[in-house]
Amino acid sequence: MSLDATINKASVLIEALPYLQSFRGHTFLIKMGGSAMEDPDLVRKVMRDIVFLEVAGVNPVVVHGGGKAISAAMKEAGLEANFIGGFRVTTPEAIDIVQHTLSGKINPGLVDMLTEFGGKAKGLPGSEVFVGRRIQATNEDGDNVDIGRVGEAVGCQLDEIRNCIYSETVPVISPLAAEEESGKPLNVNADLAAACLAKELKVTKLVYLSDVPGILADRDDPSTLIPSINQPKAEELIEDGTIAGGMLPKIDSALDALSHGVGKVHFIDGRTPHSLLLEIFTRSGIGTEIVQ
Numbered sequence: 163m164s165l166d167a168t169i170n171k172a173s174v175l176i177e178a179l180p181y182l183q184s185f186r187g188h189t190f191l192i193k194m195g196g197s198a199m200e201d202p203d204l205v206r207k208v209m210r211d212i213v214f215l216e217v218a219g220v221n222p223v224v225v226h227g228g229g230k231a232i233s234a235a236m237k238e239a240g241l242e243a244n245f246i247g248g249f250r251v252t253t254p255e256a257i258d259i260v261q262h263t264l265s266g267k268i269n270p271g272l273v274d275m276l277t278e279f280g281g282k283a284k285g286l287p288g289s290e291v292f293v294g295r296r297i298q299a300t301n302e303d304g305d306n307v308d309i310g311r312v313g314e315a316v317g318c319q320l321d322e323i324r325n326c327i328y329s330e331t332v333p334v335i336s337p338l339a340a341e342e343e344s345g346k347p348l349n350v351n352a353d354l355a356a357a358c359l360a361k362e363l364k365v366t367k368l369v370y371l372s373d374v375p376g377i378l379a380d381r382d383d384p385s386t387l388i389p390s391i392n393q394p395k396a397e398e399l400i401e402d403g404t405i406a407g408g409m410l411p412k413i414d415s416a417l418d419a420l421s422h423g424v425g426k427v428h429f430i431d432g433r434t435p436h437s438l439l440l441e442i443f444t445r446s447g448i449g450t451e452i453v454q
């Protein structure tokens with residue numbers, strides 16, 4: 163390699179300098195979607211980027227999903243996975259599987275990967291962080307229906323998370339909540355759990371890692387990525403059906419988070435190596451940023 167080419171490599175670090183300076187000591191909430199967790203080698207790469215962020219002075223807090231893994235575990239147990247209004251119908255048998263898959267398997271797996279790269283990480287079951295209230299879902303006829311042990315996070319216990327941040331440890335949190343009255347576990351949509359915690363922590367950034375490059379004008383064409391959208395544009399895209407399915411809870415919670423003190427929200431593809439670092443430390447970014 164020529165000397166010029168070697169010198170050019172440093173330009174990457176120099177491009178990152180203003181970002182490194184302005185994000186030092188700031189907290190970022192990273193939501194790792196289940197759809198970006200199908201290939202363990204790619205997940206490992208994201209965890210390495212999170213360790214990098216922590217070493218660079220950012221405080222990453224991770225909330226993970228695992229919808230696909232839960233559906234697979236339910237199938238193995240002979241249970242059918244049903245969703246109403248985007249929420250999983252969670253029977254008493256299903257909540258055990260949800261809990262086991264999220265807090266017993268995915269969560270320790272992510273902690274192990276972070277540790278593997280020399281990071282400090284601590285798994286926290288969502289039921290020790292989120293206080294929840296049961297919710298109903300709205301079916302296609304517009305009726306409210308009981309969907310079992312499903313809840314929304316109405317509050318967060320931040321002590322353990324603050325201890326982690328203070329001790330340079332990455333908290334890794336599963337999307338479950340302890341029901342307000344009974345303390346029993348509730349299944350919470352991970353996008354909504356992430357946004358609730360992002361609001362409480364007033365994070366500088368909330369980053370959703372999923373299986374698409376960002377918000378697309380045409381869902382089947384990655385070249386139609388929309389690099390930046392604001393609230394009126396997001397509402398227009400929801401109205402005309404461009405934003406649908408699993409993207410709806412993300413955009414709803416993104417807008418909610420922005421109006422409650424979160425600095426900026428980003429949607430990126432968790433399967434693209436280094437998407438997290440590229441979005442945060444480069445001028446052009448790689449996904450969609452949501453601004454107010």
Ligand SMILES: Nc1ncnc2c1ncn2[C@@H]1O[C@H](COP(=O)(O)OP(=O)(O)O)[C@@H](O)[C@H]1O
Nearest residue numbers: 195196197372374377378404405406407408409
């Ligand atoms: N306009 C859009 N742009 C990109 N993805 C969209 C859009 N509308 C709907 N989606 C869907 O949202 C999905 C991501 O949501 P979801 O499957 O719930 O992911 P996760 O497990 O990361 O939460 C994408 O795979 C895509 O099919």
Ligand SMILES: CC(=O)N[C@@H](CCC(=O)OP(=O)(O)O)C(=O)O
Nearest residue numbers: 196227228229249250350351352
């Ligand atoms: C109530 C509800 O639907 N909970 C979700 C929790 C996991 C999740 O949200 O995972 P993703 O981020 O991968 O979608 C579920 O059971 O699938």
